[in-house]
Amino acid sequence: MTDAVLAVNAGSSSLKFGLYPRQGAALWTGQIEGLEAAGDTAFDNALQRLLHDCTQRGARLVAVAHRIVHGGDDFVAPCRLDAAALRRLRRLEPLAPLHQPHNLDGVAAFLQARPQLPQIGCFDTAFHATLPALERLLPIERTLAAQGLRRYGFHGLSYHYLAQTLPQHSARAGGRVLLAHLGNGASLCALQGGRSVATTMGFSALEGLMMGTRSGSLDPGVLLHLLRQGWSADALEDLLYRRSGLKGVSGLSADMRTLRASAEPAAAQAIALFTHRVLREAGALAALLGGLDAIAFTGGIGEHDARLRADVLTGLAHLGVRHDAAANHAATGDAVRPLHTADSAVEVWVVPTDEGRVAAQSAFDLLEPR
Ligand SMILES: Nc1ncnc2c1ncn2[C@@H]1O[C@H](COP(=O)(O)OP(=O)(O)O)[C@@H](O)[C@H]1O
Ligand SMILES: CC(=O)OP(=O)(O)O
Ligand SMILES: [Mg+2]
Numbered sequence: 001m002t003d004a005v006l007a008v009n010a011g012s013s014s015l016k017f018g019l020y021p022r023q024g025a026a027l028w029t030g031q032i033e034g035l036e037a038a039g040d041t042a043f044d045n046a047l048q049r050l051l052h053d054c055t056q057r058g059a060r061l062v063a064v065a066h067r068i069v070h071g072g073d074d075f076v077a078p079c080r081l082d083a084a085a086l087r088r089l090r091r092l093e094p095l096a097p098l099h100q101p102h103n104l105d106g107v108a109a110f111l112q113a114r115p116q117l118p119q120i121g122c123f124d125t126a127f128h129a130t131l132p133a134l135e136r137l138l139p140i141e142r143t144l145a146a147q148g149l150r151r152y153g154f155h156g157l158s159y160h161y162l163a164q165t166l167p168q169h170s171a172r173a174g175g176r177v178l179l180a181h182l183g184n185g186a187s188l189c190a191l192q193g194g195r196s197v198a199t200t201m202g203f204s205a206l207e208g209l210m211m212g213t214r215s216g217s218l219d220p221g222v223l224l225h226l227l228r229q230g231w232s233a234d235a236l237e238d239l240l241y242r243r244s245g246l247k248g249v250s251g252l253s254a255d256m257r258t259l260r261a262s263a264e265p266a267a268a269q270a271i272a273l274f275t276h277r278v279l280r281e282a283g284a285l286a287a288l289l290g291g292l293d294a295i296a297f298t299g300g301i302g303e304h305d306a307r308l309r310a311d312v313l314t315g316l317a318h319l320g321v322r323h324d325a326a327a328n329h330a331a332t333g334d335a336v337r338p339l340h341t342a343d344s345a346v347e348v349w350v351v352p353t354d355e356g357r358v359a360a361q362s363a364f365d366l367l368e369p370r
Contacts, residue, residue, distance in 0.1 A: 001058060001059060001060045002021045002027070002058075002059050002060065003021065003022060003059070003060050003062045004019045004020060004021050004027060004057075004059035004060065004061060004062065005019075005020050005061075005062060005063045005064070005065050005120075005359075005360040005363045005364060006018070006019050006020075006050070006054055006061055006063075006064045006065070006360075007019075007020060007064075007065045007066075007067070007355075007356035007357070007359040007360045007363075008050070008064060008065070008066050008067065008106050008110075008359075009066075009067040009157075009355050009356060009359070010066075010067070010099065010102035010103050010105075010106050014031055014032060014033045014184075015031070015032045015046045015050075015102075016029075016030070016031045016355070016356065017029065017030055017031075017050055017356070018030075018354075018356035018357070018360070019054065019057055019059055019061075020356060020357060020360035020361075021059070022364050022368075026356065026357070027057060027059055028057050029356065032046045048109070061117060062117075062118070062363075062364075062367060062368075063117065063118040063119070063120050063363045063364075063367055064110050064114075064117060064118075064119050064120065064363075065078075065120045065122055065356075065359035065360050065362060065363035066081070066103060066106055066107050066110075066119065066120065066121055066122065066359070067103065067122055067124065067157055067355055067356075067359055068089065068100070068103045068104070068107075068121045068122065068123050068124070069096045069099040069100055069103060069123075069124045069125075069154060069205060070089070070092040070095050070096045070099075070100050070123070070124070070125055070152070070154075070205075071089070071092075071121070071123030071124070071125045071126055071152075072088075072089075072091075072092050072125070072148060072152070073148055074088065075089065075121060075123050075125075075126070076123070076125075076126050076129045077123075077126055078120055078121065078122045078123070078126070078359075078362035078363065078365075078366055079120070079121055079366070080118050080119065080120055080121075080366070081107050081111070081119045081120065081121045082111070082119075083111065085121065086104055086107055086108060086111070089104055089121070090104055094204075094237075095203065095204040095205070096154075096204060096205040097237060097241055098185075098205065098213075098214075098241055098242075099185075099205060107119050107121070118363070118367060120359070120362065120363040120366060120367075122157060122358065122359040122362045122363070123156065124153075124154045124155055124156040124157060125152040125153060125154060125156055126156055127153070127156030127157070127159050127160045127163075127196055128152060128153030128154075128156055128189075128196045128199055130195040130196050130197070131151070131153060131196055131197065131198070131199070132197060135151060135153075135197070135198050135199070136150045136151050136152075137150060137151070138150055138151065138202075138203065149203060150202075150203065151199075151202035151203055151207070152201075152202065152203060153187075153189070153196060153199035153201055153202065154185070154187060154199075154201040154205055155181040155185065155187050155189070155199075155201070155299075156196075157355040157358045157359055158181045158298060158299070158353040158355050158358075159179055159181065159189045159191075159196060159199075160358045161351075161353050161354050161355060161357060161358045162179050162296050162298060162351050162353065163179075163191060163194045163195075164358075165336065165351055166294070166296060166349065166351065167194070168336075169336050169338070169349065170294055170338075170347055170349065172293040172294040172347050173194065173294065174193055174194055175192070175293030175294065176190070176191075176192060176286075176289035176290065176291055176292050176293045176294075177190070177191040177192075177289075177292070177293060177294045177295070177296065178190060178191075178282060178285055178286060178289070178292055178294070178295045178296075179191060179295075179296050179298070180278065180282070180295070180296070180297045180298070180299075180302050180312075181298050181299045181302065181353070182209075182278065182297065182298070182299040182300070182301040182302035182305075182308070183212075183299030183300040183301060183302070184211065184212040184213075184254065184300065185205060185211050185212070185214065186208075186209040186210070186211045186212075186216075186278075186299065186301070187199060187200045187201040187208050187209060188200045188208070188209065188278070188281050188282060188285055189285075190285040190288055190289050192289065197288070197289070198285055198288050198289075200217075200281045200285070205241075206240055206241070208281060209274075209277050209278060209281055210244075210245050210246070210249075210273060210274050210277045211245040211246070212245050212246050212247060212254035212255070212256075213241065213242050213243065213244060213245045213246070213247045213248070213254045214240060214241055214244055214245045215239075215240050215244035215245060215248070216244075216245070216277060218240070223236060226239075245274075246259060246270045246271070246274060249266065249269060249270035249273055250262070250264070250266050250267045250269070250270035251264075251266050252264060252266065252267050252270075253267075256271070256300070256301050256305055256308075259271050260305070260307070271308075274308075275308060275311045275312060275315075278308075278312050279311075279312055279315040279316070282295075282312060282315075282316060283316075286316070286319060291319065292316075292319055292321070292346045293346065293347065294346060294347040294348070294349065295313075295316075295321070295346060295347070295348045295349070296348075296349040296350070296351045297309055297348075297349070297350050297351070298350070298351050298352065298353040299353065302350070303331075303332070303333030303350055303352050303353075304332060304333050306328050306329050306331065309323070309328055309331075309339070309350075310323065310325065310328055313328075313339070313348060316346075319345065319346060320344065320345025320346055321340075321344060321345070321346045321348065322340060322341040322343055322344035322345075323339045323340060323341065323344065323348050324339060324340065324341050327339050331350040333350065333352045334352070335352065336349060336350065336351050336352070337349065337350045
């Protein structure tokens with residue numbers, strides 16, 4: 001029987017899981033979608049089903065590796081979780097309300113059902129531990145930083161996977177690299193020497209790009225205005241996390257596929273704004289890097305939406321980015337694919353992400369150091 005780690009990724013709209021041996025392809029992967037519409041018990045039910053099915057796959061489960069979105073200041077490397085760690089991580093729930101509660105409910109359910117089985121936390125924020133001081137600092141009263149009010153960065157497991165995969169395909173991977181994780185949540189990350197040096201998400205899972213249901217960056221004056229009009233913190237949270245982004249602007253859906261298929265002008269405008277924001281932030285990170293050697297797209301939209309990629313790449317033509325339209329059209333998230341032309345100054349790649357692989361690998365490394 002093969003030793004395997006079950007990786008669990010409770011995202012904002014889906015529960016993804018995979019059963020990974022130490023090396024090689026996953027033995028089993030799956031995804032349960034549409035959980036945000038299905039209500040609170042949907043996550044619990046999905047986890048119970050997973051626990052049951054895992055025992056029937058012919059693998060010896062050595063650990064469960066959980067993607068946990070926020071590790072705060074204390075959790076900067078993968079570690080074994082117990083009830084005390086869980087209590088500390090619960091305090092970060094308000095900073096990622098679409099993820100952290102689901103992530104931690106998953107850990108709690110497994111701790112209860114299999115108390116002897118190691119539960120390993122793998123933190124999105126940890127990959128950004130290399131951010132320089134200026135990227136972490138918020139331009140507000142200095143004393144607030146001591147309370148943990150600083151920029152952290154997210155999508156770290158995905159960026160970790162890209163940072164370790166890209167060098168297998170590109171000699172430019174150690175240079176100035178722009179990574180775009182565009183899914184239901186979305187962010188950009190600037191890599192130099194394979195390390196995160198800047199990213200668009202900061203203190204919470206709200207900053208930066210417009211997302212499926214999240215606003216991304218917004219003039220803080222809008223929040224003050226709404227607060228003075230009597231909006232509560234809960235109402236603001238609901239607006240910013242659940243009723244904004246593609247869904248809020250289109251009035252139709254958070255799903256890019258639905259918006260692409262729609263003839264509604266508001267759907268087209270939501271996509272145009274999403275694209276505009278990606279381009280604006282890409283330009284900002286390219287400026288911080290002092291130019292680009294390579295770009296890589298990932299996430300549900302980044303891997304599948306050729307039109308989005310083409311529009312962003314065309315917008316970056318002033319940096320010498322040239323993409324092959326046919327290669328772009330043919331890239332559907334099935335494999336790592338180059339999109340650049342021979343005369344492009346910047347390489348362009350699609351890299352299907354595998355957050356579960358990174359989480360499982362971290363669990364093996366922690367439990368059975370090589
Ligand atoms: N073929 C496709 N074309 C365009 N967008 C797609 C396609 N497949 C998936 N997506 C989009 O990817 C997004 C989900 O991305 P994903 O990374 O799976 O999200 P998360 O992990 O945050 O739940 C959705 O907006 C969905 O519409
Ligand atoms: C941090 C985050 O936004 O994650 P996801 O894209 O999985 O929603
Ligand atoms: Mg995701």
